[in-house]
Amino acid sequence: xxxxxxxxxxxxxxxxxxxxxxxxLMPLGGVPLLVHALRALATCSRLEHVVIAVPxxxxxxxxxxxxxxxxxxxxLVDGGATRADSVARCLELLPADVDVxxxxxxxxxxxxxxxxxxxxxxxxxxxxxxxxxxxxxxxxRQVDAAGLVIGTPSRDSLRAVQTPxxxxxxxVRQAYRQYLSSPVPADGPTDDAGLVERLGVxxxxxxxxxxxxxxxxxxxxxxxxxVLSRSRSRSRGTELPADSG
Ligand code: CTP
Ligand code: MG
Numbered sequence: 001x002x003x004x005x006x007x008x009x010x011x012x013x014x015x016x017x018x019x020x021x022x023x024x025l026m027p028l029g030g031v032p033l034l035v036h037a038l039r040a041l042a043t044c045s046r047l048e049h050v051v052i053a054v055p056x057x058x059x060x061x062x063x064x065x066x067x068x069x070x071x072x073x074x075x076l077v078d079g080g081a082t083r084a085d086s087v088a089r090c091l092e093l094l095p096a097d098v099d100v101x102x103x104x105x106x107x108x109x110x111x112x113x114x115x116x117x118x119x120x121x122x123x124x125x126x127x128x129x130x131x132x133x134x135x136x137x138x139x140x141r142q143v144d145a146a147g148l149v150i151g152t153p154s155r156d157s158l159r160a161v162q163t164p165x166x167x168x169x170x171x172v173r174q175a176y177r178q179y180l181s182s183p184v185p186a187d188g189p190t191d192d193a194g195l196v197e198r199l200g201v202x203x204x205x206x207x208x209x210x211x212x213x214x215x216x217x218x219x220x221x222x223x224x225x226x227v228l229s230r231s232r233s234r235s236r237g238t239e240l241p242a243d244s245g
Pocket of ligand 2: 012
């Protein structure tokens with residue numbers, strides 16, 4: 001049976017949220033975003049190891065928040081300057097016997113067990129790299145520096161990519177070794193699959209969930225509160241409008 005390890009980048013400052021505290025520690029329904037994210041990962045019964053990159057100087061504060069999270073006891077490491085640096089540090093601490101690595105943003109609190117399972121199952125079935133993704137509702141146009149439209153990719157081929165992303169451990173470790181030896185340009189990949197893609201490895205897509213969005217702006221936090229209270233009233237059996245996805 002495969003051993004699953006999770007890496008959780010949680011070390012960002014949350015500039016765009018602008019809350020004056022690290023985003024991962026911001027409460028959602030009274031519980032820090034990081035704790036929501038860890039609970040989602042812990043729904044995976046094969047999860048054996050968790051490493052979290054935390055804002056430097058917050059290890060004891062974060063440790064105290066983890067007492068009511070089930071699953072393996074996480075290792076904590078100070079995050080780096082970028083998300084990729086933070087993930088690289090986590091991978092160093094992840095035990096060598098892990099077969100499947102999940103990388104999951106602390107800033108995505110509302111991820112279902114079904115989504116985690118789809119990603120793990122796809123890697124277990126042989127995919128070396130798996131990303132959850134959803135169709136893009138907006139029309140996306142490329143514009144140049146002068147604000148003129150220079151292209152309109154067909155919406156049918158566009159997907160918004162989420163986390164957890166899942167990888168064969170050897171593949172994600174190799175991608176991050178390459179990242180550390182030849183960092184990406186400023187307009188380079190912003191996620192883990194992007195680094196794996198540089199190795200020439202095929203990235204498989206499974207269905208994501210609209211609710212697995214990343215909390216980035218104040219409006220996202222409002223939306224997350226609404227989604228959470230809807231699902232809490234549902235689990236209490238209260239009648240609410242049908243799922244809008
Ligand atoms: N992250 C990290 N280390 C960094 C930067 C980001 O571990 N140096 C993590 C964040 O904590 C978050 C995830 O990567 O869980 C996605 O990043 P993002 O949403 O950009 O979070 P922040 O960088 O904190 O937000 P902002 O860019 O608005 O400052
Ligand atoms: Mg950021």
